[in-house]
Amino acid sequence: MGKMSQTVPPILSVHPSRALVDEKFKVVVENLPSGSPVTLHSLHHSEENDFWEAFGHYISDHRGTVCVAEDLSFGGTYTGKEPMGLLWSMRPVPGSRKGLRLRKRDVCSPMLVKVSAYSGHVAEGFTEQAPLASVLIERWYMAPGVQRIDIREKGVRGTLFIPTGPGPFPGLLDMWGGGGGLVEYRSALLASRGYVSFVLEYFAPGEQRSADVELNIFETGFGILKDHPQVIPDKVGIFGLSLGSTVTMYLAAESTVIKPRCCVCVSGSHGYARGGPLKGVFELMFKNSHMIRVDENNYQIWRDMGLGLTSDLSKKVDVGKINCPMLLVNGEDDQNWPTVECAEDIARMMQAAGKEHLLTRVQYPNTGHLIEPPYSPHFRATMFIMHNAKRKFIMLWGGQTKPHSDAQEDAWRKILSFLQHNLYCSPTLKAKM
Known part of the structure; x- marks a missing residue:
């Protein structure tokens, strides 16, 4: 298995990074070594001050790329080919209050979700290790001009x-x-x-x-x-x-x-x-x-x-x-x-x-x-x-x-x-x- 390149760090992109909540996005990680395990993780801090997360386990292809819309997740909060799994499989982080429900109260502001890529297949302790790359995305209920x-x-x-x-x-x-x-x-x-x-x-x-x-x-x-x-x-x-x-x-x-x-x-x-x-x-x-x-x-x-x-x-x-x-x-x-x-x-x-x-x-x-x-x-x-x-x-x-x-x-x-x-x-x- 190749080592992480020191000269070209991994690049994480989410398109579109700003969208309505019913629109799909595309999450891609590039510049990974080929055949390396990587975890895609999403994190949302709710208006009620709770944290919600989802994650999927991937293996980069021969080009050193992971595309969530096309590749299989082998484990995590969802498995298989799931373009939007990082959102729909979100759950409260371990140790949260019981019976939580995630609902947007202030529709004039977006739901902010931090999408990160981690080296290896990680299932816990995300906050304790540094991600390879992160992107903050906006999910809106209200389109501009409404x-x-x-x-x-x-x-x-x-x-x-x-x-x-x-x-x-x-x-x-x-x-x-x-x-x-x-x-x-x-x-x-x-x-x-x-x-x-x-x-x-x-x-x-x-x-x-x-x-x-x-x-x-x-x-x-x-x-x-x-x-x-x-x-x-x-x-x-x-x-x-x-x-x-x-x-x-x-x-x-x-x-x-x-x-x-x-x-x-x-x-x-x-x-x-x-x-x-x-x-x-x-x-x-x-x-x-x-x-x-x-x-x-x-x-x-x-x-x-x-x-x-x-x-x-x-x-x-x-x-x-x-x-x-x-x-x-x-x-x-x-x-x-x-x-x-x-x-x-x-x-x-x-x-x-x-x-x-x-x-x-x-x-x-x-x-x-x-x-x-x-x-x-x-x-x-x-x-x-x-x-x-x-x-x-x-x-x-x-x-x-x-x-x-x-x-x-x-x-x-x-x-x-x-x-x-x-x-x-x-x-x-x-x-x-």
Whole structure:
């Protein structure tokens, strides 16, 4: 095996070094001795002050080069030919707090990732040895020129993201799940892809809403988006995750004010009790809380709580009333909610109403509940704070890292394609960093 050259040090390059989070990069190391073991390592210091890392073990080729997009990793947090493994296989460094989840809070700044090359096949103690070379890269949710606007009006709280360019654009009302609060990163990314996106904080952690107030909030929020001068008023869709999907289906079926052009529902269900989507869902959950199980790690499994829903018509949104195209995206290993069973029941109900042509279903094996934008780390179990903010525990979401990550990449491509087909007549102009 050759020795490291003293005259020409190894060169590490990442292209592009500044990109949107859903864009691929290419990592190459050159000027290595041929046939030498090398470790590629990524490190991110999160806004919560935790460190996340991933690494792969490579052997340089006859030219003394490693190309992550083309070469196999023989060990590490991922194996095989994985161009983006240094991102999607990230995990908290050994000794970190339990139940961590990596989420960008300040979307106006990039996620900074340090990519380094180390001599040999290293599996621990990265901070204790000097890398051969390092590059700091930027991963953005917000493309240059995207505007971020705080909305606090008519009892509605949220953030509006407007794409760069003259407009007007299609709009998306973006709704997250049962953890509550304002989660902006998906909306920022959707705006970077050409949609005016309005993420709604429909309840703060610890807040209860009455049914009449909550419906009014969604209708007002949809109206604020639809009436914005940069939005094409008849091309507004709704995008929901988890509880946000239940709300999405409820609004599309029951609201006389909201007429979405299309809906995307990720890891959602059509179950709720009468009296509004939020109040009803929480009542239903408390009623069935005796059905919560725990696994061998004492992580909570909630999926059984929702299993009875499909047999009780009074606890379901009448999805047969939905009159717009709807995309359902689910993971077959969802441990939080029986989303696949719900999707099958939704398909039956829509077929009975003669609406099956409006429904597109995608589901992925070994994939959990938290289907995020591509190259986000997989979170099988994370700390969860109940909406009344009095209980903290680790929730099991499900999924296996590699298939879950593949699903996130494929689902995002299908979601963008579905939105483009239903909200744009002409091909969308893709933002580039």
